[in-house]
Each structure stands twice: as structure tokens, then as C-alpha cells.
Amino acid sequence: MSTAAAAPEPDTRAAGAEPARGEGRFAVLQRVAQGELGSLRVLFGLILIWGIFTIANDRFLTATNLVNLALQIAATGMISIGVVLVLLLGEIDLSVAIVSGLCAAVMAVLVEQHGWAAVPGIAAAIVAGAAIGLFQGSVVTRFGIPSFVITLAGLIGWQGALLLVLGQTGTVNITNPTIVGLAGTFYKGATAWIIAAVVVALFALASLDARRRRLAAGLAAATPAVVAVRVAAVALVSFGVVAVLDQDRGLPLALVILIGFVVVFDYVVRRTRFGRHVLAVGGNAEAARRAGIRVDRVRIVVFVLASSLAACGGILFASRLLAVNQSSGGSDLLLLAIAGPVIAGTSLFGGRGTVWSALLGGLVIGSISNGMDLLALPSSTKYMVTGGVLLAAVVVDAAARQRRQRAGRV
Secondary structure, three states: HHHHHOOOOOOOOOOOOOOOOOOOOOOOHHHHOOOHHHHHHHHHHHHHHHHHHHHHOOOOOOOHHHHHHHHHHHHHHHHHHHHHHHHHOOOOOOHHHHHHHHHHHHHHOOOOOOOOOOHHHHHHHHHHHHHHHHHHHHHHHHHOHHHHHHHHHHHHHHHHHHHHHHHHOHHHHHHHHOHHHHHHOOEEEEEHHHHHHHHHHHHHHHHHHHHHHHHHOOOOOOHHHHHHHHHHHHHHHHHHHHHHOOOOOOOHHHHHHHHHHHHHHHHHHOOOHHHHHHHHHOOOHHHHOOOOOHHHHHHHHHHHHHHHHHHHHHHHHHHHOOEEEOOOOOOOHHHHHHHHHHHHOOOOOOOOOOOOHHHHHHHHHHHHHHHHHHOOOOHHHHHHHHHHHHHHHHHHHHHHHHHHHHOOOO
16 A cells, blocks of 8 residues: 555645534535536425426426426527637526527528428538627627627517517428427337436436546545446436326426536546636636636637527427527526526626536426416416516525635635
């Protein structure tokens, strides 16, 4: 055994200092109060929300409604992934909703009116979204204008572009089977169970690899028992979801696409140099610049990704609704796309959050919207409740940030 391996970890406490009474017992509560363990807080909130709506309407947790809920959150969640990336920078993009509608209109017009195949039409829509993000990100970085202002202008300007693309008809119906199949394809039986098994296996491999990397770097790592519990929890959720959805139409392809995108971008943020640069810029842009990070380039790339993901969300919306019209990307879509990640713990102040908040937050905000629809509540009530939930999430985020500052952790 080497000396390094046998050496005990240094005690960072002052000499003679004793651990505070109850430190271990209340460590988890303290971390939650300081904004950590956000996923745990969201899961508890989700259980509460589902309990309330189940008591109010016994159809809420039926297989049919849960399949509908999965389809509803897929498109919004896709847009929210891009919102998370922008929020991690400490920026905001108010144009993502209308960009999703505009890019869906580009796809619909090219495919349904000009005879393009589905794949080139989808690619053109995503390229249009990337071009919009490149333009907005370049203006933000080149002139130092707050992203709030630029994307607010985009919210108005791209609405006009949407009307221009749709033309006088104002509505383009989607009939292409490939595009319709994005939200109209469901996996049942063995196929769905295999997908769930693959998800569990990939999570187990990723967890073991993360543990190996941390041990190799001399860092504290989860014990095998903890890893086993995490894998068991993911397996329980994955197989449980398949078992419930299989009672109706099955596992939606749109949900599989959303989870796939979440996994990919979570890896990008946590495991790549670009992801570390995004977090560094969001935490302290000036410090990141002095460390040699090309801050402007990181910002531009993030805005490009956000608008491209908005385009993907718009495509899923068009597939589910079988049409694109003048209201595409409107209504409360922007509120839902931003509220979801914030509710799930992504900080509005930058540098803190996870891509999984797009999925978890989308599930929370989608459950609230779906439950109120089942109860046939008026739109006025829906808007006020959703706005109140967003306000509460922002207040919690700000309070947690203040606690971290007082604790000397920021």
C-alpha cells in the first residue's frame, strides 16, 4: 500500500473545533435550504401535486391521462432544455416560444406546400432556429446589450416573421406521416420494456463510471450500496412508467426523444469542457474571462443551441397538434418553458442548475396545467396559479442564494 493511499484525509476544521450539535442530522435540511438537492424538493412537490389532483379528480392518474401528460410535456420540455443552458449563463431568452412556432412554420410550409421530404424540412427548421440564435447571441455579445432586451425584440419581431411565413391562409395542416409519427408513435409490450431496460443499464454504467473516475481522482465517491439504491430507484421509476403507460397507448416516442436530449445535454454540461465553461461564465463572467475562457463565443453558442432546441420543440408541437397556425408559440408556452426549469432549481442568477430540471420542472408545471384542465378551471385561474408557482420558485431561489452568501459559499 502506498503512502498516498494510506494517508488520512486532512481535517479542515480549526484545531480543537467540535462538530456542531445536530450537524449530521440536519445536513440534508441545510443543503435543501441553501438550494441544493433541488431534485429531491421537486419530487416531494410533484407527489403533493399529484395527490391533490387525484383527490380532486380520480381520472388524473389514469393511464390515458398520463400518456396525454407525457405528450404535453415533451415539446415544452425540449424548449426548456435550451432555456436551462441560457439560465446557466445568467442570461434569459424571451424569444424561445415564438421561435419554436416560426421554425415549425418553416418546416410545415416547406414540407406541405413545397413538397420537401420530412427530413430536409425538419433540418431546415432547425437551421432556421440556429440562425436566429446566432443573430441574437451575436448582437448581445457584440454590443453588450442585455439579452432581455434583444430577445424581447425577438419575441415581437419573430411573431411578424411567423405571420409572413404562413401567408394569408394562416394555418398549415401537417399530413406527412414521418412528422406526424414523432408524436403519434407509441411503444407497447416488449419494445417498451426493452427501452426501459436500456435506460436502467445505461444509468448503472454511468453511475459506476462516475464512481470510478472520482476514486481515481482521489475524491469522495458514492459507496456501492448508494449506487445500487440509485439504480434500483431508476429501475423502479422506468419500469413503473412503462407498466402504467402500457395500459393505454404505450410509451410515446416523443417522451423517449425528450429524455434522450436531456441525457445528451446533461452529459455536455457536466462532463465536457464546453459545459464547464458555461458554468464558469454563469458563475462569474469576469473571472472566466481572466482564466482564458472565450466568454463571447460561449454565449453565442448557447444562444444558438437554445434556439435550435426551440425549433425541435416547435416540431414536436406541430406533430402533436397536426398543424401550425398564427398562434403557434404563443399563449402561455413561454411562461411554461421558463417556469419549469426555475421551479426545478435552475438559478436565475446563473452558474447553478441541471439539465434534468427541464424534465422535472416540465413534469411539475405540466401536471399543474393538466390537472387544472381536468377540473375545467377557467383560463384566468390557470394563469394566476402558474404565475404564482413561478413567483414562489423565484423567491425560493433568491432566498437560497442569500443563505449561500451568508454561509460564504458564493
